[in-house]
Amino acid sequence: MTDVFMNEKFIGTVENADQFIQSIIEKRREGKFPSTLNLNLDQKQDAIFMQTTKGRAVRPLIIVENGKSKLTDAHITKLKNDEITFDELVTEGVVEYLDALEEEMSLIALDENDLTPEHTHLEISPLTILGVISSLVPYANYGSSSRMIRGSKLQKQGLGLYRSNFLLRMDTDVSVLHYSQKPLVNTFMHKILDFDKNPGGQNVVVAIMSYEGYNMQDAIILNRGSIDRGFGRSTYFRPYEAEELRYSGGLIDNIKTPDKESKGYRTEQEYRHLEKDGIAYTGAKLGEEDVIIGKTSPPRFLGEMGDFSITASIRRESSVALKHGELGIVDMTIITENEEGNRLVQVRVRDTRIVEVGDKFASRHGQKGVAGLIVPPEDMPITVSGVTPDLIFSPHSLPSRMTMSHLIEVIAGKTAALTGEYVDGTTFDAQPEHELREMLHGMGFRDNGTETMYNGQTGERYQAKIFIGNMYYLKLKHMVANKMHARASGRIQLLTRQPIEGRGKGGGLRLGEMEKDCFVAHGASLLLKERFDSDKTTVHVCEKCGMLGVVDTFRNKKFCPTCGNNVDITAVEVSYAFKLLLDELKSLGVYPRLGLESKY
Amino acid sequence: MSTKTTDYPALPEQLVDELESLSKERKLTADEKKKAYALLAETYDKAxxxxxxxxxxxxxxSFGEPGTQMTLNVFHFAGVSEMSVTAGLPRLIEIFDATKAPKTPQIEVYLEAKYKKNPNAIKKIAVSLKETKLEEVVKGFSINASKMRIEARLDHAKLKTFGIKGNMILANRIKVRGVFVNQTKTLIAIKPKVKTTLGELYHLKEKIKLAFVHGVKNITHVLPLKKGDEYIILTAGSNLKDILQVDGVDTMRTRSNDLYQTAKVYGIEAARQVIMEEAEKVIQNQGLDVDVRHIMLLADVMTAKGAVKGITRFGITGEKASVLARASFETPLKHLVTASLTxxxxxxxxxxxxxxxxxxxxxxxxxxxxxxxxxKKKAKK
Incomplete structure (x- = not known):
């Protein structure tokens, strides 16, 4: 007796489970039951679970009976001639949808040639083992799986036309690539996704060689000529917003250029872009910390508005300004109301990003790298026919990672560029490499993709033949302009007097415990002291009680709060953090006593 | 002492002796010997x-950086003839923290010359080392309700495999408090000294099952192995003190990987050696390369006070002279408060x-x- 559950509800028992399952499946294939009905026999629990609920992922598979696929050549020709549709195959019982549970009791062949009588289903195509994004990697069956996974992950970070209505949107931290191109080497998935209509990369000429050591460790060399012609150029968008908040007592924020009397008024210079409404005009070129939306807020405490206080009308300045280290042009302004009915102003700032050293690029094979050097076009290596590469890729990135697909794309891309026809690089189903090579050979090129090249700086011929061809390269969203950070001096924390943290606030870069250990290990004693003296202070120690005394420089008097005037007070230089430690110990009731000793 | 020490007072005696014997072996001339000494002195100074x-x-x-690359697998099996041993980072932490109860204590038992090449003798000794519990040598336990006692029927075949002779009186070995133990040829009867209920008798039975009867305590497994041209016995569990008292065990070479037992039985110098060997073993296993001198330094620091001390706040780190140094390591408040009190x-x-x-x-x-x-005179003026 096997229990039967329908959508997690017990509905009865059956005598012969296998027979029952068989009959259900048969009826589903005949179209008597919905095609989304799936079931599974759980032998441990001796129960059959049937599911018709929504939200299960199902996938189509070709039905196999007695080791023979139900999909015949006749079906395929009919499909090709548009005589039948895919859905008709389902109603005919040629194809059916399985969910994850029913897959458990199926044996699915990947290829028609692998079929045995035990098989129950056949994959429509072996490439269905890949997902949407991993199918975008061309010739993925020639690469190692981990790199192909990385390659598909990198494509998600690639810049392109992320949304065709991007001009109307207020997205945070997005970029749009200029002059994006259709990939010369594509896969079936590119066609399905309409990748041609919103592509995410550019076709470049790649030479695989080293160049002056600037492409060590995955760095890439870029041709300045290509950049000048628009390679990797993108626009970065960032919205800024201000809301007229309401406070108790009928007080409200006011979006307008702040009065000069306002508390915290910046300089006139910083408000120069604002128009009458207090919002920077479209097309204004903003520098860092320039005000975009002028705003004032009512005083923080109502008590400040005493009857006789002249400060009553004084409002606080609370404008929105460009972030530290950013610049851009006002692109679009929206004035609207939010859910609470407050006036809301959103301003989108745009910034054109031209490729610079440190920007991140990647091919579609998990080969990512940072621009290490931008070379003038005349210094780039040159082929006999006068071609200079747009990008130079390091050969050392290849052996250990075994991304053969990267190399095959170079050959495929080269063939595509020379013939003027796109190459299909669909995994398991691509245009074979030998065909590409024959085509290359036919056009008068070496079939292995190498060419004789000349040093652009000296004009000498390279002894080695250089592997060169076309590839689809992605500019990734990580750009140095958003990341680079350094400081000499700046804001400090109130409590510890040490530099504040974070790039956005212009903070410092922490030299941590382990970095400190390196200084110690090198015996660089004084360098270490200098590195850590960001919070150094002079404290005055009472020699009698060992606590901190006071030096009054106005009256030229020294005294100790506990011991009085008649004591020796000595100045000592320590870190403020240590002074803080002493204070905190005192607050615990611990008496930290400093005993001073002459240094000499 | 001969001229050698006066010529190079900075050289340790051992090096001088070695050079002397080598020069004799190679028949160096006086001039060559002098050069060799100069070279030795220079190299020694550089080191x-x-x-x-x-x-x-x-x-x-030097330990921290390779530590980040270590695989974190705790156990390592390489075939049937291996025992599970804590390896990698967990073992390294065990060694340097001087853990009181390491996860996989182990003894390499070396045997005296007359046994070490005789596989049969080895097996006999191996069996006699393994801790045997009463339940392992009996057919079964039963509670005799009329006599209010527990009866265990001896299994003579099993007794034989464990090397326990039939006439050996197990009764004397069962050390459970508050019971009388009687033994006949086939039966061991255990009766509580005071009157008990049946329930208590049942609990007693469970306790008696695990009573130690034979072998060395804490040795849960034994494994005879061929090492070089002799046989040794590898044990899981460590009880160095008792194992050394077993006949045929070579007390000079037998070693344990338990630091505290080694220190107690062989002395602190041996413990230092074990720390070095065990740490080296882990590093070698992981295919890493840490200079021995780092290991030596650690082993020295851990044993310098005459007892094994781990690098923890209970061990050497907790004994640092400076209050601030201790407070900056772990439990700062505790150190600051006790420092202020004292x-x-x-x-x-x-x-x-x-x-x-x-x-x-x-x-x-x-x-x-x-x-x-x-x-001083000028200063006074």
Whole structure:
């Protein structure tokens, strides 16, 4: 007796489970039951679970009976001639949808040639083992799986036309690539996704060689000529917003250029872009910390508005300004109301990003790298026919990672560029490499993709033949302009007097415990002291009680709060953090006593 | 002492002796010997560490960096003839923390010359080492309700495999409090001295099952192995003190991987050696390369006080002279409060305190100081 559950509800028992399952499946294939009905026999629990609920992922598979696929050549020709549709195959019982549970009791062949009588289903195509994004990697069956996974992950970070209505949107931290191109080497998935209509990369000429050591460790060399012609150029968008908040007592924020009397008024210079409404005009070129939306807020405490206080009308300045280290042009302004009915102003700032050293690029094979050097076009290596590469890729990135697909794309891309026809690089189903090579050979090129090249700086011929061809390269969203950070001096924390943290606030870069250990290990004693003296202070120690005394420089008097005037007070230089430690110990009731000793 | 020590007073005796014997072997001339001594002295001098070198931090970094690459697998099996041993980082932590109860204690039992090449003798000794419990040598236990006692029927075949002779009286070995034990040829009867209920008798039975009857306590497994041209016995579980008393065991070579037992039985120098060997073993296993001198330094520090001390706040780190140094490691509040109660004075002699106070650390370039010898008479004027 096997229990039967329908959508997690017990509905009865059956005598012969296998027979029952068989009959259900048969009826589903005949179209008597919905095609989304799936079931599974759980032998441990001796129960059959049937599911018709929504939200299960199902996938189509070709039905196999007695080791023979139900999909015949006749079906395929009919499909090709548009005589039948895919859905008709389902109603005919040629194809059916399985969910994850029913897959458990199926044996699915990947290829028609692998079929045995035990098989129950056949994959429509072996490439269905890949997902949407991993199918975008061309010739993925020639690469190692981990790199192909990385390659598909990198494509998600690639810049392109992320949304065709991007001009109307207020997205945070997005970029749009200029002059994006259709990939010369594509896969079936590119066609399905309409990748041609919103592509995410550019076709470049790649030479695989080293160049002056600037492409060590995955760095890439870029041709300045290509950049000048628009390679990797993108626009970065960032919205800024201000809301007229309401406070108790009928007080409200006011979006307008702040009065000069306002508390915290910046300089006139910083408000120069604002128009009458207090919002920077479209097309204004903003520098860092320039005000975009002028705003004032009512005083923080109502008590400040005493009857006789002249400060009553004084409002606080609370404008929105460009972030530290950013610049851009006002692109679009929206004035609207939010859910609470407050006036809301959103301003989108745009910034054109031209490729610079440190920007991140990647091919579609998990080969990512940072621009290490931008070379003038005349210094780039040159082929006999006068071609200079747009990008130079390091050969050392290849052996250990075994991304053969990267190399095959170079050959495929080269063939595509020379013939003027796109190459299909669909995994398991691509245009074979030998065909590409024959085509290359036919056009008068070496079939292995190498060419004789000349040093652009000296004009000498390279002894080695250089592997060169076309590839689809992605500019990734990580750009140095958003990341680079350094400081000499700046804001400090109130409590510890040490530099504040974070790039956005212009903070410092922490030299941590382990970095400190390196200084110690090198015996660089004084360098270490200098590195850590960001919070150094002079404290005055009472020699009698060992606590901190006071030096009054106005009256030229020294005294100790506990011991009085008649004591020796000595100045000592320590870190403020240590002074803080002493204070905190005192607050615990611990008496930290400093005993001073002459240094000499 | 001969001329050798006076010529090169800086050279340790052992090196001098070695060179002497080598020069005799190679028949060096006096001139050549002199050159060899000069070279030796120079090399020895170069190998010395300069004053002010931060050897502690360098050691810590030398272990810390490869530690990040270590695989975290705890156990390692390589075929049937291996025992499970804690390996990798967990074992390294065990060694350096001087864990009181390591996860996989082990003894390599070496045997005396007359046994070490005889496989049969080895097996016999191996069996006699394994801790045998009463339940392993009986057919079964039963409770005799009428006599209010527990009866265990002996299994003579099993007794034989464990090397326990039939006439050996197991009764005397069962050390459970408050019971009388009687033994006949086939039966062991255990009766409580005081009147008990049946329920208590049942609990007693469970306890009796695990009573130790034979072998060495805590040795849960034994494994005879061929090592080189002799046989040794590898044991899981360590009880060095008792194992050394077993006949045929070579007390000079038998070693345990338990630091505390080694220190107790063989002395602290042996414990130092075990720390070094065990740490080296882990590093070798992981295919890493840490200079022995770092390991030696750690082993020295851990054993310098005459007892094994781990690098924890209960071990050597907790014994640092400076309050601030201890507080900066772990449990700062505890150290600061006890220091204030006992009125501790921190001379600020070490690294971390000076980093905290932003003073030059007394290491490397911060170590040398200008010493001014003041003329006392002039100073008085």
């Amino acid at each position: 010395k560490i300069s004053p002010g070198e931060a050897i502690g931090i360098i050691t810590a970094e 009125g501790e004075i921190d001379p600020l002699n070490s690294v971390i305190e000076n980093v905290m106070m932003n003073q030059p650390i007394p290491l490397g370039t911060g170590l040398p100081d200008l010493v001014v010898r003041m003329d």
